[in-house]
Amino acid sequence: MGEIRFMKGNEALAEAAIRAGMQGYFGYPITPQSEIVEYLAMQEPNHDYVLVHAESEVASINMLYGGAGAGSRVMTTTSSPGFSLMQEGVSYIACAELPCVIANISRGGPGLGTIQASQGDYFQAVKGGGHGDYNLIVLAPNSVQEMVDHTIMAFELADKYNTPALILTDGAIGQMMEKVVLPEPIEYKPNKPWATTGKTKDRERNYITSLYIKSEDMEQKNFKLQAKYKEIKENEVRFESYKIDDAEIIIVSYGVSSRTSKKVVDLAREKGIKVGLLRPITLWPFPTEEIARLSKLDSTKFFLSVEMSVGQMVEDVKLNVEGRKPVYMYGRTGGIMMTPEEILEYAVKKYEEG
Amino acid sequence: MREGYEVVYKRPKSLIETRMHYCPGCFHGTVHKLLMEVLDEMEIVEKTIGVCPVGCSVFAYDYMNVDMQEAAHGRAAAVATAISRLHPDKYVFSYQGDGDLAAIGTAETIHACNRGENIVFIFINNGIYGMTGGQMAPTTLKGQITTTSPHGRDPINAGMPLKMSEIVSGFDGVAYVERVSCNTAGNARKTKKALEKAMKISEQKIGTSFIEVISNCPSGWKCTPVQSLDWIKDEQIPYFPLGVIKEPGK
Numbered sequence: 141m142g143e144i145r146f147m148k149g150n151e152a153l154a155e156a157a158i159r160a161g162m163q164g165y166f167g168y169p170i171t172p173q174s175e176i177v178e179y180l181a182m183q184e185p186n187h188d189y190v191l192v193h194a195e196s197e198v199a200s201i202n203m204l205y206g207g208a209g210a211g212s213r214v215m216t217t218t219s220s221p222g223f224s225l226m227q228e229g230v231s232y233i234a235c236a237e238l239p240c241v242i243a244n245i246s247r248g249g250p251g252l253g254t255i256q257a258s259q260g261d262y263f264q265a266v267k268g269g270g271h272g273d274y275n276l277i278v279l280a281p282n283s284v285q286e287m288v289d290h291t292i293m294a295f296e297l298a299d300k301y302n303t304p305a306l307i308l309t310d311g312a313i314g315q316m317m318e319k320v321v322l323p324e325p326i327e328y329k330p331n332k333p334w335a336t337t338g339k340t341k342d343r344e345r346n347y348i349t350s351l352y353i354k355s356e357d358m359e360q361k362n363f364k365l366q367a368k369y370k371e372i373k374e375n376e377v378r379f380e381s382y383k384i385d386d387a388e389i390i391i392v393s394y395g396v397s398s399r400t401s402k403k404v405v406d407l408a409r410e411k412g413i414k415v416g417l418l419r420p421i422t423l424w425p426f427p428t429e430e431i432a433r434l435s436k437l438d439s440t441k442f443f444l445s446v447e448m449s450v451g452q453m454v455e456d457v458k459l460n461v462e463g464r465k466p467v468y469m470y471g472r473t474g475g476i477m478m479t480p481e482e483i484l485e486y487a488v489k490k491y492e493e494g
Numbered sequence: 495m496r497e498g499y500e501v502v503y504k505r506p507k508s509l510i511e512t513r514m515h516y517c518p519g520c521f522h523g524t525v526h527k528l529l530m531e532v533l534d535e536m537e538i539v540e541k542t543i544g545v546c547p548v549g550c551s552v553f554a555y556d557y558m559n560v561d562m563q564e565a566a567h568g569r570a571a572a573v574a575t576a577i578s579r580l581h582p583d584k585y586v587f588s589y590q591g592d593g594d595l596a597a598i599g600t601a602e603t604i605h606a607c608n609r610g611e612n613i614v615f616i617f618i619n620n621g622i623y624g625m626t627g628g629q630m631a632p633t634t635l636k637g638q639i640t641t642t643s644p645h646g647r648d649p650i651n652a653g654m655p656l657k658m659s660e661i662v663s664g665f666d667g668v669a670y671v672e673r674v675s676c677n678t679a680g681n682a683r684k685t686k687k688a689l690e691k692a693m694k695i696s697e698q699k700i701g702t703s704f705i706e707v708i709s710n711c712p713s714g715w716k717c718t719p720v721q722s723l724d725w726i727k728d729e730q731i732p733y734f735p736l737g738v739i740k741e742p743g744k
């Protein structure tokens with residue numbers, strides 16, 4: 141068993157990155173994720189990684205591009221406005237097929253918004269975010285332990301598919317403290333023959349680019365990317381089900397609101413209402429087949445998407461329910477934490493309306 | 495080759511043999527050649543990683559037979575920073591135009607220089623946005639006509655042309671700054687010397703090098719290559735004087 145510690149979500153993510161063999165970190169402070177860069181700055185002398193406190197998120201995402209292109213395990217972290225600022229760079233990284241990890245410890249928007257937790261960045265995370273046709277692998281931890289596990293998984297998946305992996309969570313998970321089990325450090329040995337490490341005599345030059353000026357080449361590149369995304373969709377969907385088998389009401393929820401939703405399931409069952417929870421762990425690829433399957437069960441009366449937004453993930457739920465059952469949404473914004481009681485009240489109301 | 499003759503002006507080994515997309519007379523090709531000559535002569539091709547920008551030199555990796563990364567518009571300094579930090583024993587150069595380095599990418603340029611990143615900047619100042627069809631750059635001269643300053647650059651609206659070399663020379667992190675040109679054979683030779691000196695400074699890891707090349711853009715300037723040389727001599731160089739601005743130990 142690994143080392144047990146009591147840690148903040150953000151610090152756990154940072155520690156996990158170190159243990160995953162991260163070689164470069166580039167970041168800019170923003171609440172509620174600044175503990176990540178602070179933790180890594182404090183730990184820097186004890187490890188071999190390079191840390192640059194960048195001049196902006198625009199710089200950090202482009203440093204990420206450079207570092208990933210040069211063959212290193214690299215990460216940047218930010219929160220919502222910073223992630224918006226990075227989008228051009230994320231699109232370049234996706235097109236150039238560079239493995240790297242980005243974390244968005246999101247906060248309430250739009251605009252400068254609030255520093256409180258939010259899930260309003262779902263669209264930006266799973267629908268691309270920047271320009272052009274691309275997707276990120278999106279992991280959604282809902283505990284401090286998962287901040288550790290998902291960070292390591294993000295590095296592994298990024299390397300497996302040569303694609304950026306995004307950890308999308310919220311300020312609540314970033315700021316809360318829980319017990320974690322930390323894994324043994326991984327001895328990471330990069331094997332990236334395509335990287336720009338200096339052209340040795342025994343190979344052609346390597347170059348990293350996202351430029352495909354000829355229309356035909358650009359289309360071929362898109363075919364290649366889409367084939368990769370298809371493979372990811374086939375292999376990497378992850379979700380957790382809680383009391384789903386006999387459920388009449390299926391709550392779909394991720395991140396911090398999935399914790400509240402779990403409580404809703406238990407409270408409802410005490411009242412004799414069969415509620416279950418489907419928690420996407422990967423927001424992209426989304427558990428499309430599982431949602432479709434559940435929507436075809438006679439026992440399922442309706443779906444309820446619970447998210448700290450005005451309704452973003454609910455669109456993907458609807459897309460996969462395909463009208464077979466009603467799909468509702470309950471959410472609060474501005475960083476207001478939903479109580480299990482208010483969600484239950486809404487669910488019961490819909491249940492009684494039939 | 496004819497017997498008794500020797501080729502004295504030849505393609506450097508590391509300049510890939512292909513037709514360049516640059517317009518006739520454009521200095522981009524000249525500077526590419528000089529840079530590859532320097533890498534070949536110093537025998538450091540294996541230890542060099544280049545970054546090219548968005549601008550006419552976006553395709554530099556098609557011509558330079560070294561490992562390269564193509565950066566987003568203006569972000570070459572950030573890309574080069576990461577490469578250099580993760581590969582401290584490599585020579586890293588960042589080849590950028592004036593729109594790229596001195597407009598959209600000013601923040602990245604300033605901070606990389608201020609941090610003293612071990613990067614050789616090759617700054618192609620042609621006073622215009624060549625790639626997008628000849629719009630005003632931060633370095634466009636006062637009164638100069640471009641497609642977005644059709645009545646001439648007006649300092650009231652657009653400020654005066656930015657002197658990047660003078661700006662970055664003020665930073666402790668910057669070891670060497672020289673402004674050169676390729677408008678005469680002699681100046682081209684000086685450009686090569688400056689590039690070589692910058693690479694040697696990079697080897698010593700004593701700070702950033704910044705080589706500003708006063709360049710042309712016959713297509714954007716709407717003139718012949720020969721007329722562009724006159725413009726450089728009569729208009730650009732008086733405002734952007736050539737020479738060493740800062741060097742180690744001085």
Ligand SMILES: Cc1ncc(C[n+]2csc(CCOP(=O)(O)OP(=O)(O)O)c2C)c(N)n1
Nearest residue numbers: 548549550567591592593594622623624625
């Ligand atoms: C974010 C972004 N904004 C604008 C552009 C369009 N663009 C491409 S090149 C360029 C200007 C290049 O000028 P310069 O850096 O001076 O290079 P030159 O072509 O003159 O060598 C612009 C504005 C872009 N590619 N990306």
Ligand code: SF4
Nearest residue numbers: 516517520550624711
């Ligand atoms: S447009 Fe100008 S800078 Fe670009 S290749 Fe032509 S002459 Fe050179």
Ligand SMILES: [Mg+2]
Nearest residue numbers: 591592622624
């Ligand atoms: Mg230019």
